[in-house]
Amino acid sequence: GADRTVETGSLLWSLPPLTVEVHDEFKAHQGYLVTSMLAQPSVAVIIDADGDYVWAHQPDVAWDTLFIPRVTLSRIGDWVVYHAAASALGNADDESVERVLIRVGLDGSHEELIPVSNAHHDFVELGDGSFAVLIRDRRLVDGELIEGDQIIEFQPDGSEIAVWSVWDYTEYRPYQEYGDAGSGWSHANALRYDKDEDVYYVSLCNFDSIVKIDRATGAEIWTLGGVDSHFTNGGGQTSLFRRQHQFEVNGDHILVFDNRTTDERSSRVVEYQLHEDTGVADLVWEYEDDPPSYSLALGDVTRLPTSDTLITWSSVGQIDQVTTGGLLRWRLRSDMGAGFGYTTYRDVLYNL
Numbered sequence: 477g478a479d480r481t482v483e484t485g486s487l488l489w490s491l492p493p494l495t496v497e498v499h500d501e502f503k504a505h506q507g508y509l510v511t512s513m514l515a516q517p518s519v520a521v522i523i524d525a526d527g528d529y530v531w532a533h534q535p536d537v538a539w540d541t542l543f544i545p546r547v548t549l550s551r552i553g554d555w556v557v558y559h560a561a562a563s564a565l566g567n568a569d570d571e572s573v574e575r576v577l578i579r580v581g582l583d584g585s586h587e588e589l590i591p592v593s594n595a596h597h598d599f600v601e602l603g604d605g606s607f608a609v610l611i612r613d614r615r616l617v618d619g620e621l622i623e624g625d626q627i628i629e630f631q632p633d634g635s636e637i638a639v640w641s642v643w644d645y646t647e648y649r650p651y652q653e654y655g656d657a658g659s660g661w662s663h664a665n666a667l668r669y670d671k672d673e674d675v676y677y678v679s680l681c682n683f684d685s686i687v688k689i690d691r692a693t694g695a696e697i698w699t700l701g702g703v704d705s706h707f708t709n710g711g712g713q714t715s716l717f718r719r720q721h722q723f724e725v726n727g728d729h730i731l732v733f734d735n736r737t738t739d740e741r742s743s744r745v746v747e748y749q750l751h752e753d754t755g756v757a758d759l760v761w762e763y764e765d766d767p768p769s770y771s772l773a774l775g776d777v778t779r780l781p782t783s784d785t786l787i788t789w790s791s792v793g794q795i796d797q798v799t800t801g802g803l804l805r806w807r808l809r810s811d812m813g814a815g816f817g818y819t820t821y822r823d824v825l826y827n828l
Contacts, residue, residue: 496526505782505786507823507824509808512558518817519532520547520558533584537589546817559598575595577599598666603671608639610625665679684720710756720775721773730750731745732748744764744765745787747759774816776816784805795816
């Protein structure tokens with residue numbers, strides 16, 4: 477169409493400074509990163525390959541604090557959708573803590589707040605305009621309130637559909653130590669949806685597991701990692717990653733951001749090829765930063781169309797593009813004290 481000139485509002489003053497290192501000018505990505513800055517308050521942002529903010533937004537809410545873990549571009553229309561909470565803790569004791577999904581136009585012309593009570597960490601938008609969200613599922617066990625997790629679909633008409641709960645997936649084992657104190661029992665922290673198979677994948681951080689779930693029935697298809705794993709590595713072990721967060725499933729391969737523990741203090745990315753017939757998970761690729769980078773929370777990984785891998789070291793405030801051979805092509809760093817939320821890569825911003 478014809479060229480048009482538009483005038484936008486100014487970017488938010490609170491955006492942390494960013495720096496870019498280009499190590500391969502011919503093969504460094506030229507796309508956009510849809511993510512959040514985890515300074516206080518958090519900001520939903522889109523960043524280009526030069527490290528420039530091209531879009532930023534904060535919700536119109538009267539909260540003392542603001543935490544935004546996930547930002548995505550909508551499947552339908554030129555919208556940005558993100559999850560905003562008044563607390564970074566998914567297991568906050570205060571049931572009144574505000575949690576909403578924000579849907580806002582890329583041009584900033586419209587903002588809609590969608591209440592999602594007890595939501596935390598992650599969500600996915602489905603093609604029909606509904607949202608699948610990780611929700612806290614608290615139940616009383618022997619007089620103690622135990623915090624598990626469930627997947628709830630929020631429909632456009634305001635109704636809710638319960639898809640899956642960790643309580644139906646496995647029995648509660650109080651003798652087993654799960655994660656850090658105060659992080660709940662299962663501590664789900666990442667959610668993926670595969671339209672072709674109509675399945676969900678959910679990361680259970682405190683179980684060191686990723687579970688594949690039939691959307692229609694809520695039944696477990698398989699578990700990867702942890703004591704309930706259907707897969708073992710070449711040595712017969714089921715411990716495949718620790719305290720993991722985001723992941724990406726590509727056919728029979730799965731990329732996982734392996735946070736690891738505070739004792740190890742060195743996060744990494746692992747890629748497994750899953751052989752469902754034999755129950756073997758072959759480690760086919762791994763990457764660890766040098767010197768080590770440790771992301772205590774969040775962390776994301778994306779396989780780019782070029783076969784390079786985009787790695788978000790969230791707590792470190794660093795995003796890297798690396799080759800399969802482990803060479804660094806491109807690096808984005810934030811100012812000290814600011815981290816990155818989960819990150820989505822896009823070649824273009826608008827639905828053409």
